[in-house]
Amino acid sequence: MRILLLPLRLLYFIYAALMFVALMLLVIPFVIAGSFFGKIKGGNFIFRVCMLWGDCWFFLVGIWHRNLYEVPNDRNKHYIFVANHISYLDAAIVVKAMRQPIRVLGKIEIGRVPLFGFIYRNAIVTVDRSSAENRAKSVRILKSVVNKNISIFIFPEGTFNMTNRPLKEFYDGAFRIAIETQTPIKPVLFLDSYDRMHYSSILSLNPGINRSIFLDEIPVEGLSSRDVEMLKQKVYNVMEEKLKYYKASWIKEQ
Template identity: 55%
Template sequence: MKILLKPLQIIYCIYALLIFIILMFLALPFVVVASAFGIKGGNFIYKVCLVWTRIWYFFIAIRHKEIYEAPHDKEQQYIFVANHISYMDIPPIVAAIRQPLRVLGKYEMIKIPVFGWIYKAAVILVDRRDATHRSKSVRALKAAINHGISIFIFPEGTFNISERPLKDFYDGAFRIAIETQTPIKPLLFVDTIDRLHHRNIFELTPGKCRVVFLDEVEVKDFTMKDIQHLKQHVYRLMEDGLKRYRVYP
């Protein structure tokens, strides 16, 4: 049966890619203009990306759903963290977080024609192989926080290709949280790996795409000595949360 359905899936993937590209070129002029207006322009770019995501989801039959396991204050500034399992992790960020935001993103993505330019205008880039570049990214993230803007970081760094719910976390998000005294808001991307597996872009499928908001984690009065405790606490919250929605070996 899967063999018979494969041609249909490939056709669907090509269709989804074409819609994505059309919307990308429609968004491009707005991004070009907005990129000249500093922080306000950056905030507007995220609104453009939100419209882009909603229209794309509509045409490719992906149903975005937000689940709030705890109250979420949309006026509160946060460091958002989430699990990373798919290229489809990006659209839910702008679909679910409707407040001023900057995302820490992979430097390699700017190499993609046209999309890479929009990506560069929208995110704070990091090249994890370059210590100087990493330090620059941290300064940019802190600057965003100082301007009242929330930030988003994948604490796993790269795709989780293991059978565990989560890979080990890096310290970065938790260090910044303590240094800036900004609460952490963990999110769960439950279905993105079902919509598009990281191994093949031609495995995109329609269906639900749930984003789960967990309870915020306060860092008031935490010091650098508490980084590992904070990291492990958030890890456990997210791991337990994922196990409530998915079955793992």
């Protein structure tokens, strides 16, 4: 049965890829225009354009996205958003989940992708994890963004979680920035991206429901640089517990 479905899945992927590229071509002029208005106003405009792109693409490919909030969400407040990372689709989900201007920390390699890379470089803050100097520069940029009351979004795992556990180990960056800028952490769970597009292949893309769960904020008032590890572990534990509670499908722990 699975073999019989392969041609249909391939046709669906080709259709989704064509829609992806076509919509990218439509938004590029607006991204170019936004790039002339500076990092703040221009960046906010570009992110809104990306939100519109996401709304159109998800609709056209039959992925029904829902944002669910365990507590009421205040869009006028800025946060350090952190989410689990397990699929290529996660990057696109960000513009569906985040309905307020933010800056995302992303891998520098994706910025080299033709067409999409141009939009990517203008919409996010890139980081080369192999370079300590580049990592430090990215942190400085993100801190300056937070100090302008704009939220930032980070995948603290750094790369795909290819284990059977709820999460991989976290990097320190998001939590160090949160403490140094005294900005609360807002954990987000991407529950269905693993099922919509498995990390092993972009050809696994398929339609269906896609949920983002916004958890309660975790305050950082009074914490110092000595508390980075404690804060990181606290956020990890909260997200791990909730992923188990919502029965994330990739968890295979005994």
